[in-house]
Amino acid sequence: MTREPPGCRRVNSLTSYTLRSITSHRSSHPERCATSSQDAFRAFHPDLKFVGKFLKPLLIGELAPEEPSQDHGKNSKIIEDFRALKKTAEDMNLFKTNHVFFLLLLAHIIALESIAWFTVFYFGNGWIPTLITAFVLATSQAQAGWLQHDYGHLSVYRKPKWNHLVHKFVIGHLKGASANWWNHRHFQHHAKPNIFHKDPDVNMLHVFVLGEWQPIEYGKKKLKYLPYNHQHEYFFLIGPPLLIPMYFQYQIIMTMIVHKNWVDLAWAISYYIRFFVTYIPFYGILGALLFLNFIRFLESHWFVWVTQMNHIVMEIDQEAYRDWFSSQLTATCNVEQSFFNDWFSGHLNFQIEHHLFPTMPRHNLHKIAPLVKSLCAKHGIEYQEKPLLRALLDIIRSLRKSGKLWLDAYLHK
DSSP states (O other): OOOOOTTTTOOOOOGGGTTTTSSSBBBBBGGGOSTTHHHHHOOOOOOOSHHHHHHHOOOOBBBBSOOOOTTTTTTHHHHHHHHHHHHHHTTTTTTTHHHHHHHHHHHHHHHHHHHHHHHHHHSSHHHHHHHHHHHHHHHHHHHHHHHHHHTTTSSSOOHHHHHHHHHHHIIITTOOOOOOHHHHHHHHHHHHHEEEEEEEEOOTTTSSOOTTTHHHHHHHOOSSSSSSGGGGHHEEEEHHTTTTIIIHHHHHHHHHHHOOOHHHHHHHHHHHHHHHHHHHHHHHHHHHHHHHHHHHHHHHHHHEEEEEEEEHHOOOOOOOOHHHHHHHHOOOEEEEOOOOHHHHHTTGGHHHEEEHHHTOGGGHHHHHHHHHHHHHHTTTTTOOOOOOOHHHHHHHHHHHHHHHHHHHHHHOO
């Protein structure tokens, strides 16, 4: 092993939870390190000089060119063109935030919360007002989820500390969840989307089998935790209804307690205090608790369908060590743009562009999309974009296909 030029770093333990699953990153000055992992590093770090301060003690060295490396065999032309594309995006000021846009998003969430309270205050706690209020609050929760996503990706303010602070407020006080839990989980997903053992979003705990490789492996090994050939049917029973109210809720609370994330816990408690003070007078303690879980039941459907339409239908496999651009295009697809689709999905209908440029404010994603399409066409990489309804139906088609692969392997291999 040879010593690298000053400034380059090989990072095995990433600077924060935001990069824990990315391997072979080098750099307190990434622009000086000619590897494809530079693109992943830069995607998550808008302030490279700030990050460099934390990387200096982690200097180990750089592999000599003749040594084995995961960067060998990657398409250098794609890497070069993607870096040129990012430079073009910077020159177009596409990483510059429209603060009015995000203030309006926050305002409409607060307005929904107010409308919900006024509905039961004025019309009473009958079934119809209660259902209307629940749907309004579920909408508010879903939109708050998209908004915390923006701050969590450091895509609003120039200074990371302001993004972190507002992120804790939105995800904690408006949703009762944990910023640290979200960051640790979500950035692993971004670093290695749809990669088994690296992306927690495809860790289905033996409930579902995904893609083509996993169901065949399960079938060959005669693993049958559930009848996977029917997973496209029981998905409706245990997927959208239970993810947030049961799995995420348990995971969030346990993470805050076990890891002693007391600040996040305090923010989450402030949400519960606000909710129960607001609705116990109308429903009592037990009624308010049931009301809260019904809201999360509704929100969970919204969240699961939106987040899975961009990923679960794409390639899900073991690590292939592709370049940043290719790995993101393989694991993501888009949904056609419209005012409703943008609002409904929190602009995650531009999932490709969001994964390529996670710190880009969402209101600019549509501006970079034509350039991404051109780069895909140049290198023969498929750029998938589909109508909303088809994207939602493709989730079920994908689960059915994987289930059939499992059954065939289970019976015949």
